[in-house]
Structure formats: C-alpha cells, structure tokens
Amino acid sequence: MKRKVLIGLGVVIIVFIIIQFIPGQFNQSKQASANNIAExxxxxxxxxxxxxxxxxxxHSNNTNYPFYAHLQPMRLMLDRHVRNGKDELNFDEFATYSERKKRSKLRAISTSLDEGTMPLPSYLLIHGDAKLTSKDKxxxxxWIRSASEAGNE
Known part of the structure; x- marks a missing residue:
C-alpha cells in the first residue's frame, strides 16, 4: 500500500515537472496600440x-502576470482566461470594431458593472485590489454615457 502511494506520488511529480516545458503564450505587447479605446x-x-x-x-494586449503565471498548469489556465477575455472585449483593438459593435461593447460594460460580473470573482480572489468601488462604477x-452621446470623436 505504501509503495503504491509513493509510486503514485512519484508519477504526479514527474508529470508536474514535464508539463513545465509546455510553452505559454504571454500576452505582452511592447508598444502602445493605436487602436486603443482611448484613441x-x-x-x-x-x-x-x-x-x-x-x-x-x-481585456488588452498587455497582461501583467502574477508570480504563479510561470508554473503549469496555471499558465495554461491564465492563457485561456486572457484569450477568452480578449475575444469578448479587447480595449487595445477597440478602434477596429464597427460602430455598432463599439456601442454594443459599451452597453455590455455598463451591464456588467450593474450586474457585478466583472472583474470575474476568480480574478478577484488573487487581485482583491481590482474590485471596483461604487465610485469607480x-x-x-x-463616461460611457458621455461617450455614447458624443459618438466617435
């Protein structure tokens, strides 16, 4: 019994070491985007x-990764979260969206603020300082109201 547990533990450790060699795709751009929402x-x-x-x-092309981002399987999970976030809304690619999509994304941001769905609760577990205050919201x-009224500047 003890031998089986040690063999199982050894296999887990070996697999953990091997998966460290799976490369991650870090989301870090060296330059500011000309397509940023602020543009x-x-x-x-x-x-x-x-x-x-x-x-x-x-939701941008430049993620500040936490300390654990260099360890698998966390890196793969973070890569997936960032990819999904950017697919939903990318502030660095906002200028490339159609006018209709821009308006839709602004409404979606407002809705997520009302519903408290962003930032994700799983993100807030580690990044407690990212919790939006009532004033932030x-x-x-x-700003969304004024941007929507003003339209594209």
Missing amino acids: VYSMPQDVKAILKKDCYDC MLIKS
Missing part, C-alpha cells in the same frame, strides 16, 4: 486608470 473616445485620466488597473489584464458609467 476612439475622449477618456478622463481617472477612467483610464481604473480600466488599466482592473480590466486590462484580461459611477465614473465608468458616466
């Missing part, structure tokens, strides 16, 4: 700061 709409600095701190890790929603 499409006039945006106050406080709103830019909130979006960058609380949203850009999953109010600032973003106010």
Whole structure:
C-alpha cells in the first residue's frame, strides 16, 4: 500500500515537472496600440486608470502576470482566461470594431458593472485590489454615457 502511494506520488511529480516545458503564450505587447479605446473616445485620466488597473489584464494586449503565471498548469489556465477575455472585449483593438459593435461593447460594460460580473470573482480572489468601488462604477458609467452621446470623436 505504501509503495503504491509513493509510486503514485512519484508519477504526479514527474508529470508536474514535464508539463513545465509546455510553452505559454504571454500576452505582452511592447508598444502602445493605436487602436486603443482611448484613441476612439475622449477618456478622463481617472477612467483610464481604473480600466488599466482592473480590466486590462484580461481585456488588452498587455497582461501583467502574477508570480504563479510561470508554473503549469496555471499558465495554461491564465492563457485561456486572457484569450477568452480578449475575444469578448479587447480595449487595445477597440478602434477596429464597427460602430455598432463599439456601442454594443459599451452597453455590455455598463451591464456588467450593474450586474457585478466583472472583474470575474476568480480574478478577484488573487487581485482583491481590482474590485471596483461604487465610485469607480459611477465614473465608468458616466463616461460611457458621455461617450455614447458624443459618438466617435
């Protein structure tokens, strides 16, 4: 019995070591995007700061990875989360969206603020400082209203 447990533990350790060699695709761009949402709409600095701190890790082309991002299987999970986040909304590619899609994404941001669905609860477990305050939500929603009214500048 003890021998089987040790063999099982050894297999788990060997598999853990082997999966460390699976490469991850880090989402880190060296340059600022000309297609960023701030290039499409006039945006106050406080709103830019909130979006960058609380949203850009999953919704831009530049993720600030936590310490555990270099360990598998966490790296694969993070890669998937970031890919899914960027597929849903990418602030660095916002200018490439059609006008209809831009309006739809702004409405979706507002809805997610109302429903409290973003940032994801799983993200907030490690990044507690990313929790949006009522003031943060109010600032973003106010900006969305003014951006929607002003249209494309």
